[in-house]
Amino acid sequence: MPVFKTPFNGYSVKFSPFYEHRLAVGTAQNFGILGNGRLHILDLNPSQPISQFASFDTSDGVYDVAWSESHDSLVLAAVADGSIKLYDLSLPPTSNPIRSLHEHTRETHSIDYNPTRPDSFLSSSWDDTVKLWTIDRPTSVRTFKEHAYCVYSSSWNPRHADVFASASGDCTVRVWDVREPGSTMIIPGHEFEILSVDWNKYDDCILATGSVDKSIKIWDVRNYRVPMSVLNGHGYAVRKVKFSPHRGSLLVSCSYDMSVCMWDYMVEDALVGRYDHHTEFAVGVDMSVLVEGLMASTGWDELVYVWQHGTDPRAQ
Amino acid sequence: MENPNRPQQSGTSAPPKPWERSGSSSGPAPFKPPSSGSTSDIVEASGTARPGEIVTTADANTVANRNALGRPLPSRPWEQQTYNNTTALGGGVGYGSGLNYNSGYGSGTYGSYGAGGSYGGGMYGNSMYRGGMYGGTGSLYGGGMYGGGMYNSSFGGGMGSYGGMGMGMGMGMGMGGPPYGDQDPNNPFAAPSSPPGFWVSFMHVMQGVVTFFGRVAMLIDQNTQAFHMFMSALLQLFDRSGMLYGELARFVFRLLGIRTKPQKVQPPGPNGLPGPHNFPGGPNSLEGPKVAPSGAWDGVWGNEPSN
Numbered sequence: 110m111p112v113f114k115t116p117f118n119g120y121s122v123k124f125s126p127f128y129e130h131r132l133a134v135g136t137a138q139n140f141g142i143l144g145n146g147r148l149h150i151l152d153l154n155p156s157q158p159i160s161q162f163a164s165f166d167t168s169d170g171v172y173d174v175a176w177s178e179s180h181d182s183l184v185l186a187a188v189a190d191g192s193i194k195l196y197d198l199s200l201p202p203t204s205n206p207i208r209s210l211h212e213h214t215r216e217t218h219s220i221d222y223n224p225t226r227p228d229s230f231l232s233s234s235w236d237d238t239v240k241l242w243t244i245d246r247p248t249s250v251r252t253f254k255e256h257a258y259c260v261y262s263s264s265w266n267p268r269h270a271d272v273f274a275s276a277s278g279d280c281t282v283r284v285w286d287v288r289e290p291g292s293t294m295i296i297p298g299h300e301f302e303i304l305s306v307d308w309n310k311y312d313d314c315i316l317a318t319g320s321v322d323k324s325i326k327i328w329d330v331r332n333y334r335v336p337m338s339v340l341n342g343h344g345y346a347v348r349k350v351k352f353s354p355h356r357g358s359l360l361v362s363c364s365y366d367m368s369v370c371m372w373d374y375m376v377e378d379a380l381v382g383r384y385d386h387h388t389e390f391a392v393g394v395d396m397s398v399l400v401e402g403l404m405a406s407t408g409w410d411e412l413v414y415v416w417q418h419g420t421d422p423r424a425q
Numbered sequence: 426m427e428n429p430n431r432p433q434q435s436g437t438s439a440p441p442k443p444w445e446r447s448g449s450s451s452g453p454a455p456f457k458p459p460s461s462g463s464t465s466d467i468v469e470a471s472g473t474a475r476p477g478e479i480v481t482t483a484d485a486n487t488v489a490n491r492n493a494l495g496r497p498l499p500s501r502p503w504e505q506q507t508y509n510n511t512t513a514l515g516g517g518v519g520y521g522s523g524l525n526y527n528s529g530y531g532s533g534t535y536g537s538y539g540a541g542g543s544y545g546g547g548m549y550g551n552s553m554y555r556g557g558m559y560g561g562t563g564s565l566y567g568g569g570m571y572g573g574g575m576y577n578s579s580f581g582g583g584m585g586s587y588g589g590m591g592m593g594m595g596m597g598m599g600m601g602g603p604p605y606g607d608q609d610p611n612n613p614f615a616a617p618s619s620p621p622g623f624w625v626s627f628m629h630v631m632q633g634v635v636t637f638f639g640r641v642a643m644l645i646d647q648n649t650q651a652f653h654m655f656m657s658a659l660l661q662l663f664d665r666s667g668m669l670y671g672e673l674a675r676f677v678f679r680l681l682g683i684r685t686k687p688q689k690v691q692p693p694g695p696n697g698l699p700g701p702h703n704f705p706g707g708p709n710s711l712e713g714p715k716v717a718p719s720g721a722w723d724g725v726w727g728n729e730p731s732n
Contacts, residue, residue, distance in 0.1 A: 126439035143629050178439045212479050227438045229464035238480045243465045248477030250468050267444060270459045271467065286457060287464065288471035293456075310444035313454050331455055355443050398442055 112414055112423075113159040117147055119407030121173045121393040126224075127181035129399035130154070131162065134413050135186055137170025146171035148186045150198060153415060165196055165205055175220040178227035179244065185230060187217035193232050193242070212240060212249050219262045226270035233260035239275050241287055253285055255292050262305045262349075268313040276306035282318055284330055296333045298326055305349045311357030317374075319347030325362055327374045338374040342383075348392045355401040363391035369406045371418065386414055386422040 117136035125131040130153040138144030146167040152160045169190040177183035182198040186206075191213035194206040213234035222230040229243045229250070237256045240249040258278035266272040271287045282303055284294035299320035309315035314330050315337070323343045326336040344366035353359035358375040369391050371382035389409035397403035402418040416422040460467045468474045678684075 126442075139626075139630060142633075144626055181439075212477060214479065214481060223464070224439070224442060225459070226464055236480055241464070241468065243463065245463075246465060246476070250465050250476060251474055252478040252480055254480050266456070267442070269454070269456045270464075272456045287468050288457070288460065288473065290473050310442070311447060313456075357444075399440065401443075 111153065111157075111159045112412055113149075113151055113161075115147070115149060115407070115411050115413060117145070117170075118389075118409040118411055119393055119413060120146075120171060122405045122407045122413060123174050123176055123395050124397040124399070124403070124405060125176050125181070126178055126398050127176075129397060129403075132395070132405055132413075132415070133174040133176060133184050134393070134407055135171030135174040136407075136411075137172065137189065140409055141170040141172065141189065144170065146186075146188060148174060148184065148194075148196065149413075150184065151413065159413070159415065163198055163202065165194075165202065167194065172217060173219045175222045175230060177244070178222050178224050183244075185220050185222065187220040187232060189216045191215055191217055191234060191236070193217055193220060208247070210242060210247070210249070212252075213238070215259075218259070221262075221264050221273070223265045223270060224267055225265070231263045231265065231273055231275075233263040233275055235259040237277075239263050239273075239285075251287065253292070255283060256281070258302070261303065264307050264316075266308050266313055267310045274306045274308065274316055276303040276318055278302040280320075282306050282316070282328070284316075294330060294333065296328060296330075298328065298336070299324070302346075304346060305362075307350050307352050307360070309352050309357060310354050317350045317352060317360055319350040319362055319364075321346040323347065323364075325350055325360070325372065338379070340372050340374060340379050342370060342372075342380045343368065348390070349394055351394060351396060353396055354398045355396075361394055361396055361404065363394040363406060363408070365390045365392075367391055367408070369394055369404075382418065384416075384422055387412070 113134075115134060115136045117138045118140050119134060119136050120141060121135040123133050125133070132151050132153070134149040134151060135146065136149065137146045146169055148165045148167065148171050150162040150164065152162045154160055165186075167186065167188050169188050171186045172189055173187040175185045175187075177185070180197075184196045184198065186194045186196065188194055190211075192209050192211040193213075195208035195210070196205045197207050200207065210232075213232065213236050215235040217232050217234045219233045220230060228245070229241060231239055231241055233239045237254060237258060237260060239253040239256075239260055241251040241253070242249050253275070256275065256277040256279050260275050260277045263273055263275040266274070272284065273287075274282055274284045276282050280297060280299055280301060280303060282296040282298045283292035284296070285292050296318075298318045299322050301321035303318050303320045305319040307317050309317070315327060316330065317325055317327050319325050323341065323345060325340040325343075325347055327338040327340070329337050340362075343362065343364040346365045347362050348364055350360055350362045353361065356373075358373050359371065359381070360374065361369065361371050363369045367385065367387045367390060369384040369387070370380060371384075372379045373381050384406070387406065387408040387410050391406055391408040393405075393407040395405050397405075403415065404418055405413065405415045406422070407413045414422040416424075460470075462470075465474070
């Protein structure tokens with residue numbers, strides 16, 4: 110399957126929810142420490158290399174990207190200077206970004222578009238807050254500030270349009286309802302920083318967390334004293350976890366041990382597949398909503414891989 | 426493959442998700458039923474809306490402390506004012522003077538990372554690389570590279586200098602942040618602001634490169650030394666064990682009653698004691714008697730061992 114070489118170090122990859130051949134990749138120069146960033150919009154071509162549909166430069170690294178669920182041409186980028194930039198692919202590059210939302214005082218680390226009520230999105234930042242934005246307003250609607258340390262990731266519940274979870278460096282996951290003043294649940298999930306959280310798409314009470322302690326834990330929010338399952342197998346911190354859009358118990362993770370792993374938390378031998386194609390930290394992974402089993406990953410080796418689950422990503 | 430030239434779907438939502446076709450598989454969720462309407466209306470109706478709120482770090486901290494979890498709050502790298510004190514890194518003693526010092530940070534929560542000093546290294550690497558993104562590498566470098574026993578002893582000084590480097594980079598970040606990243610807040614539609622000056626970023630990169638090579642060179646140097654000492658010790662061991670083997674063999678042969686004709690004669694020393702081993706460059710090689718190059722000198726001292 111095809112490979113795309115980016116000029117900067119990859120940080121995030123997301124499949125478009127509208128087109129099965131399109132994906133967005135966020136990259137940052139110098140490993141995201143310092144320098145510019147770039148947002149790539151890539152097109153998959155059958156039996157041809159990946160082509161670039163568009164690319165946009167930013168003044169700081171792009172840490173995360175998200176596709177709009179309401180407009181097929183809108184892409185959001187979380188930029189390391191704390192801003193969120195909105196791009197419209199149907200407009201010429203000179204008029205992009207069409208919006209720059211700058212309220213976070215430190216780096217914006219992740220962004221998640223609401224899939225059930227597609228007019229809002231969340232941004233999580235190292236200024237310890239999560240902000241709720243709507244597409245029609247120039248300022249954030251609400252700020253969620255309870256975490257005591259950087260918030261690394263937040264994720265909407267796929268069935269409840271008002272519920273989301275946030276993962277933070279204060280070693281907790283908090284579940285929020287946008288109608289409530291405070292968090293509705295605090296899960297002290299790991300002994301070390303939690304870098305990623307995602308909801309099960311088929312069971313709205315189950316979420317997965319990935320942490321610096323190298324483990325992935327599966328939680329049931331109705332009984333969050335103990336995890337449902339602990340998935341061990343990564344050699345270093347787990348950077349991102351993502352549930353499969355097609356099978357309820359399947360999830361994919363990427364880690365600083367440079368591997369991308371596929372897990373099934375319901376079975377005894379949870380590690381279903383392991384891909385060691387990256388030669389540097391694997392930091393971005395996604396599964397296509399439209400094509401079952403199609404996966405994409407990116408990492409600091411400046412490569413974007415797209416492959417079908419079960420095949421070798423490096424096989425051309 | 427879908428038709429890529431599908432018309433723009435402005436205002437419509439994405440194709441239905443696979444999970445929306447199936448019902449929720451497990452029992453009732455502990456969430457309130459979803460409200461209808463737009464998100465901004467819902468939030469405003471709930472009375473929790475605070476448009477455009479900007480949270481400073483201090484503000485966030487006071488709020489956060491209301492929800493104490495009984496878990497020590499890691500003090501932030503950028504709030505510790507004692508970075509220039511490089512000795513703080515080696516033993517972890519300097520943690521106490523940080524602004525937001527929280528007890529239990531050094532030993533309790535992160536204790537299992539290994540030696541305090543080595544995690545300190547990771548932690549400062551952390552601050553160098555913009556904090557949390559490297560949460561993972563904290564353990565990576567702290568545990569893997571420096572945590573091992575071998576280098577801890579010889580790298581006592583190295584850790585100190587590593588910390589100093591982290592400090593330098595941290596300062597660099599402080600400089601590098603606001604001037605470039607900021608945009609005119611009143612003009613959100615402007616193109617991205619100009620990237621950091623080429624020389625500034627180039628110097629940052631060069632600093633990293635130089636520090637990196639410095640560390641690599643130190644590692645290589647230490648390794649070379651260790652290898653050299655190991656090899657010379659090994660050679661000496663072979664040398665001595667060969668000699669021991671010869672002596673033992675002679676002893677066994679003597680017991681068996683086989684008289685062997687030694688290749689080399691060890692004449693007694695000048696004062697009747699056995700002479701030193703024939704150890705090239707040995708301590709007594711100057712005054713000790715020399716081994717005869719051949720049998721021609723065998724009878725010189727009058728005690729022919731053979732025959």
